[in-house]
Amino acid sequence: MTEIKAPIISLYQAGFSLFKDACLSAHERFVKFPAIILRLLALCLLVGMAVTAHAETIDELYPAVKTFFPQADRFGALEGKPLAAAIYQGQRLLGYAFLTSDIIRIPAYSGHPINTLVGFDLAGRIVGIRIVEHQEPILVVGITEERLQRFARQYQGKSVFDDIVIGSGVEGQVAIDSISGATITVMVENATLMRSVRRVAESRGLSPPPPPAPVTVDAMTASGKEKPAADNVTASASAPGKSAPSAAVTHAKALSSVSHAAPKKNITASVQDEPTWKGVWRKRSFQIAVLVTGLVVLTLVLVFQDWLAKRPRLLIYVRDGYLVFTIIFIGWYSLAQLSVVNVLIFVYSVMHHFQWEGFLIDPMIFILWAFVAVTLLLWGRGVYCGWLCPFGALQEMTQQLARRLGVRQFEFPEMVHERLWALKYIILLALFGVSLQSLVQAERLAEIEPFKTAITLRFQREWGYIFFAGGLILISAFNRKFYCKYLCPLGAALAIGGEFRIFDWLRRHRECGRPCQVCAAECQVQAIRKNGEINANECHYCLDCQVTYWNDQKCPPEVERRRRRERSVRAREMVRGMEPIIGPSGLFDQDQAGCDACSRREPK
Numbered sequence: 001m002t003e004i005k006a007p008i009i010s011l012y013q014a015g016f017s018l019f020k021d022a023c024l025s026a027h028e029r030f031v032k033f034p035a036i037i038l039r040l041l042a043l044c045l046l047v048g049m050a051v052t053a054h055a056e057t058i059d060e061l062y063p064a065v066k067t068f069f070p071q072a073d074r075f076g077a078l079e080g081k082p083l084a085a086a087i088y089q090g091q092r093l094l095g096y097a098f099l100t101s102d103i104i105r106i107p108a109y110s111g112h113p114i115n116t117l118v119g120f121d122l123a124g125r126i127v128g129i130r131i132v133e134h135q136e137p138i139l140v141v142g143i144t145e146e147r148l149q150r151f152a153r154q155y156q157g158k159s160v161f162d163d164i165v166i167g168s169g170v171e172g173q174v175a176i177d178s179i180s181g182a183t184i185t186v187m188v189e190n191a192t193l194m195r196s197v198r199r200v201a202e203s204r205g206l207s208p209p210p211p212p213a214p215v216t217v218d219a220m221t222a223s224g225k226e227k228p229a230a231d232n233v234t235a236s237a238s239a240p241g242k243s244a245p246s247a248a249v250t251h252a253k254a255l256s257s258v259s260h261a262a263p264k265k266n267i268t269a270s271v272q273d274e275p276t277w278k279g280v281w282r283k284r285s286f287q288i289a290v291l292v293t294g295l296v297v298l299t300l301v302l303v304f305q306d307w308l309a310k311r312p313r314l315l316i317y318v319r320d321g322y323l324v325f326t327i328i329f330i331g332w333y334s335l336a337q338l339s340v341v342n343v344l345i346f347v348y349s350v351m352h353h354f355q356w357e358g359f360l361i362d363p364m365i366f367i368l369w370a371f372v373a374v375t376l377l378l379w380g381r382g383v384y385c386g387w388l389c390p391f392g393a394l395q396e397m398t399q400q401l402a403r404r405l406g407v408r409q410f411e412f413p414e415m416v417h418e419r420l421w422a423l424k425y426i427i428l429l430a431l432f433g434v435s436l437q438s439l440v441q442a443e444r445l446a447e448i449e450p451f452k453t454a455i456t457l458r459f460q461r462e463w464g465y466i467f468f469a470g471g472l473i474l475i476s477a478f479n480r481k482f483y484c485k486y487l488c489p490l491g492a493a494l495a496i497g498g499e500f501r502i503f504d505w506l507r508r509h510r511e512c513g514r515p516c517q518v519c520a521a522e523c524q525v526q527a528i529r530k531n532g533e534i535n536a537n538e539c540h541y542c543l544d545c546q547v548t549y550w551n552d553q554k555c556p557p558e559v560e561r562r563r564r565r566e567r568s569v570r571a572r573e574m575v576r577g578m579e580p581i582i583g584p585s586g587l588f589d590q591d592q593a594g595c596d597a598c599s600r601r602e603p604k
């Protein structure tokens with residue numbers, strides 16, 4: 001209260017002196033003019049201070065803090081080091097509240113920290129948390145307020161010194177449930193919250209309770225109790241719900257008498273100070289290992305693509321198996337669906353305050369982007385779109401199933417198709433433009449991507465979103481990868497990146513497009529132009545055209561080559577049969593096992 005009273009008293013005094021100045025004669029006012037101006041300035045300053053001092057109480061700024069301390073009747077301002085506001089009932093100190101961004105700023109998925117209002121009582125128990133500011137795409141649209149609150153409620157009653165982990169923890173840790181689809185976000189939130197709350201608590205005199213003394217079997221036997229299970233030995237020390245210190249005790253005494261939900265094992269300082277991303281990478285080491293193995297397999301497929309294309313049946317197994325792996329492991333299990341939001345955040349971050357930590361926070365996304373960056377340069381956008389995109393794979397599998405069930409396919413005429421291509425680039429440009437103004441708004445509009453619904457949230461969303469994502473998948477049953485071809489802004493961004501690729505690995509014959517149109521008719525994303533050229537910006541690297549390329553029953557130049565070879569063999573057999581009559585022909589002195597004068601256009 002004193003911090004509010006002081007400026008008000010000064011304000012009153014300054015106002016009174018100005019009133020006296022106003023009563024002076026004109027001559028006196030002229031003489032005292034500089035002093036009057038100074039007083040006016042001082043008055044303005046004091047008004048500002050009075051207003052600021054009033055607005056600084058935490059309940060004025062964040063009324064939610066009242067729900068953390070329902071019995072409180074007085075709230076302090078954010079002050080001290082680190083900043084925190086004291087909360088009172090009458091003269092009794094109840095606890096503290098603060099904003100995590102004032103203490104620690106860990107960049108989350110969006111590259112920005114999540115700012116959370118936190119309160120804890122003198123017993124070191126967290127009494128409430130409320131996210132007050134964030135730019136997390138998944139929280140902007142996707143996670144309902146109710147799910148967010150359910151997550152926040154898990155912290156209530158936990159000790160500020162607990163080693164709280166998301167998901168499952170080892171002995172001594174306190175595990176809480178994640179929010180499905182927002183694991184990385186909640187991991188960062190947890191790290192931010194627990195580090196900052198601990199820092200504030202320690203600065204205000206709270207300290208972790210000493211580890212409970214081990215209870216020896218002899219002591220228990222002497223007291224006539226049975227030998228307890230190992231976990232129960234510390235149970236009394238960790239039982240929550242002990243009462244808070246009484247009003248009579250001093251603050252320090254209250255803190256030292258705390259006997260709250262003590263952790264069975266406290267976190268070491270080194271782990272506490274370790275960058276959050278390192279912990280996340282450690283925790284997801286299994287997923288990382290599987291993903292890296294998957295990427296190595298894909299690299300082998302790409303390097304030995306000719307060998308595989310000559311073995312169509314094996315290629316089908318490899319490809320279908322990989323698509324299933326992409327949908328289930330990369331998509332639904334690891335939630336590693338890349339998004340145009342990643343691109344927007346990256347650009348924004350480069351333009352503002354680039355920090356590696358923000359990108360390292362999700363190892364799966366980071367590794368995938370690193371791989372995509374390399375393959376963009378070597379093969380173009382098709383490697384991601386054709387093999388690694390969970391939503392793309394979902395569409396492709398849906399279409400394969402539909403074809404097996406005999407569903408008729410349709411394609412747009414080429415002219416319409418080429419006009420529709422442009423749509424995805426327009427969408428990308430629009431999103432980029434909006435992101436320059438507001439990243440959060442751009443993230444909202446990026447809901448044009450059905451990824452969050454179909455992959456990240458596994459269709460556990462409001463009906464409108466499910467209808468949209470389901471509709472796109474349904475369309476893909478009739479028109480292969482309709483969304484990819486015409487609407488996907490991520491595909492457009494990758495196509496732009498793919499412009500810088502160094503090689504063309506897909507083989508073509510001189511006859512491709514002149515006049516042969518077999519591959520062009522078969523390419524289901526219509527990426528082969530009428531002149532036989534492959535449009536690498538649209539190609540999804542399915543390798544179908546490569547299978548045809550090597551097929552000497554289907555590809556006209558290959559068919560012709562096979563026939564020539566067969567004719568040559570027949571002719572040689574005839575000559576060989578006639579040699580006893582006509583004498584040595586000389587044909588077999590040199591190797592003429594069929595001229596394979598090649599019409600193949602080697603890839604550059």
Ligand code: SF4
Binds near residue numbers: 385389484490
């Ligand atoms: S175009 Fe979009 S949805 Fe389709 S495969 Fe590529 S990134 Fe995935």
Ligand code: SF4
Binds near residue numbers: 524526541543
């Ligand atoms: S058929 Fe050929 S051109 Fe068409 S998407 Fe597949 S690899 Fe690309």
